[in-house]
Amino acid sequence: MNTEKTYYFSRLKQQIATTFLASHAASSDISDWKGTTITDFQEDVRSKTNDSISEKWFYTYIKNDTEKLPRVDMLNLLSVYVGYDNWNDFKQKQAEIEVEIEIEAKTVKPSRKLMWFFISLPLILLGLYSIYPKENTFSFCFIDADQRASIRNISLDIIVLRTEESPLYFKTDSLGCFSYATSESELKFVVKSPYHKTDTIVRHINSNHHKTVQLQTDDYALMLLYYANGNTKDWKKRREQLQELIADNAQIYRAFKKNIGIEIYTKKEFINLLTIPTSSLKKMQILDKVYENNKIVKLKFMIQ
Numbered sequence: 001m002n003t004e005k006t007y008y009f010s011r012l013k014q015q016i017a018t019t020f021l022a023s024h025a026a027s028s029d030i031s032d033w034k035g036t037t038i039t040d041f042q043e044d045v046r047s048k049t050n051d052s053i054s055e056k057w058f059y060t061y062i063k064n065d066t067e068k069l070p071r072v073d074m075l076n077l078l079s080v081y082v083g084y085d086n087w088n089d090f091k092q093k094q095a096e097i098e099v100e101i102e103i104e105a106k107t108v109k110p111s112r113k114l115m116w117f118f119i120s121l122p123l124i125l126l127g128l129y130s131i132y133p134k135e136n137t138f139s140f141c142f143i144d145a146d147q148r149a150s151i152r153n154i155s156l157d158i159i160v161l162r163t164e165e166s167p168l169y170f171k172t173d174s175l176g177c178f179s180y181a182t183s184e185s186e187l188k189f190v191v192k193s194p195y196h197k198t199d200t201i202v203r204h205i206n207s208n209h210h211k212t213v214q215l216q217t218d219d220y221a222l223m224l225l226y227y228a229n230g231n232t233k234d235w236k237k238r239r240e241q242l243q244e245l246i247a248d249n250a251q252i253y254r255a256f257k258k259n260i261g262i263e264i265y266t267k268k269e270f271i272n273l274l275t276i277p278t279s280s281l282k283k284m285q286i287l288d289k290v291y292e293n294n295k296i297v298k299l300k301f302m303i304q
Contacts (some may be wrong), residue, residue, distance in 0.1 A: 009069060031250075073261040150175065156178075246295065253299070257304075
């Protein structure tokens, strides 16, 4: 393992112990912790970072001298626990401190001006560092919460919400994923799907590494999809279910390609359309829907 990384990880473990001991009683040597001390440490991490580590991870990387450095997301998590932005921020600040100590050790009776220069050096470096904004890349893949599978068969609409700026619009790729680069450390976006519930996601860069987002299935939209593509023999039962699903005064619109117009359907006409087994219904696409009191009150669809 890289000696530099090993060194900084050992420094991180020292600061982890210092942070925990500020509010708990335990051995100053973190490798001696066990039992309830580890449990208290896990709870302290959870309260400070809204995330957690397992006892197995603690034994693997804290109590033992492993040849493998932990994953970056865990290093980011523990760096946040001890008061830094992330793992890179921790290493950089430690390097700056070491530079300052080394300079002070080599300097014999420095002049007053030189002393003030060395004292202010970390602030100068920090100021220079802040001038150039860092670019953070957020990456997400979306999972169907019911099927536990990637949502790849349809493209999801992503609306990135920006402070005091207009939103940006994207779609997921063929793998059901989405990436966005920004200088901000936090990302807020809305995800929309024809067959899943709309959700607003907020993520900080420290908790973003290889993240997946689960979307809850929209049962109503899936029922309509089933009706349009199914092979149900019990037509009476099928119509009764649709009667319960759609409000009596629902506004139902059919859109056409190339924006050539809109056709308005009554509830009865739309149910008749769904209960006639034509091949065109297999190409139905639900564009939008609105619910009130668990009933569809507005629906927009297209037949491709």
